Amino acid sequence: MNDKEQGQQGQDDWRRVRFDVLEQIDKLPSLSSVVHEFLVLSRQEYFTAADFEKIISKDQALVARVLKVANSALYGRSRTVPSVAEAVVLIGLDNLKRIVYAVSTEGLTKRDLAHYRFHPDGGFWLHSMAVGLTAKVYAEAAPEAGLRGEEAFVAGLLHDVAKLIIDDFLPDGGPGPVDLQDESAAVGLNHAELAEYMLKQWNLPPAITDAVRHHHDQPGAGAGNESGILLGLAEGLCDLWRVGREHPVDLSIEAPVDAFLPALEQVGLDPSRWEAVVWDIRQQLAGIEDLYHQGA
Ligand SMILES: [Fe+2]
Numbered sequence: 001m002n003d004k005e006q007g008q009q010g011q012d013d014w015r016r017v018r019f020d021v022l023e024q025i026d027k028l029p030s031l032s033s034v035v036h037e038f039l040v041l042s043r044q045e046y047f048t049a050a051d052f053e054k055i056i057s058k059d060q061a062l063v064a065r066v067l068k069v070a071n072s073a074l075y076g077r078s079r080t081v082p083s084v085a086e087a088v089v090l091i092g093l094d095n096l097k098r099i100v101y102a103v104s105t106e107g108l109t110k111r112d113l114a115h116y117r118f119h120p121d122g123g124f125w126l127h128s129m130a131v132g133l134t135a136k137v138y139a140e141a142a143p144e145a146g147l148r149g150e151e152a153f154v155a156g157l158l159h160d161v162a163k164l165i166i167d168d169f170l171p172d173g174g175p176g177p178v179d180l181q182d183e184s185a186a187v188g189l190n191h192a193e194l195a196e197y198m199l200k201q202w203n204l205p206p207a208i209t210d211a212v213r214h215h216h217d218q219p220g221a222g223a224g225n226e227s228g229i230l231l232g233l234a235e236g237l238c239d240l241w242r243v244g245r246e247h248p249v250d251l252s253i254e255a256p257v258d259a260f261l262p263a264l265e266q267v268g269l270d271p272s273r274w275e276a277v278v279w280d281i282r283q284q285l286a287g288i289e290d291l292y293h294q295g296a
């Protein structure tokens, strides 16, 4: 398929969706414009922490939530973080951005889904957060995949967002786990395709919408979907550890590199670095269940 045909296919996808599905999407809480503005600013060559403060202070409800998380035990502060400006100094701009992205998407991820096998105690949020944190580490270790760390985090947070919508349209009591075909049969698109449509509506950049669209692609099937393969790789590791599927999470389960070789090759991550990367991911995911209960 050439680029033009591929573009055409992308444009036509949404026409396969049931009309009442589009209506449901309109009813979702809209993604704060802060996410879009932060991502745009982060891509610029020059920016200051004050530029981020200016954007976030337009949304006072978000500021209040962000400060609550910044003041939680998570960041182990001995003194209170009273303002966004001080948060930048005390916890750093990267941490502040991470909290902003997580808090801005929690209306979409702190949900219970009836038909997908997430743990009822925050499983969907834990899965989304874990895939985001994991994808960020991979993206930084494999820059050739074309996804910046911050974009990978947001892509991970939102990669399964369309399940929220599809969940309402699935028949009850299916024989096994819901697969992509079940989703297409129910609404006309699978959750990766429908999420692309939703994220475009929310003005997220192509790097993120492409990655989400392709996160269930098989490695080796063709070039151009490396960012999606990277996101799928993150999901594979989180599922191996049962994050969001079972409590407690077991990060000690071995992650043999052999199971991931085709994906590693496609994203340009040398298998000799696997152990170090997985160690880093374990550090990121340690205590993730506490993170959920602390309201992060
Ligand atoms: Fe997922």
Ligand SMILES: [Fe+2]
Binding pocket: 159, 160, 191, 192, 215, 216
């Ligand atoms: Fe998925």
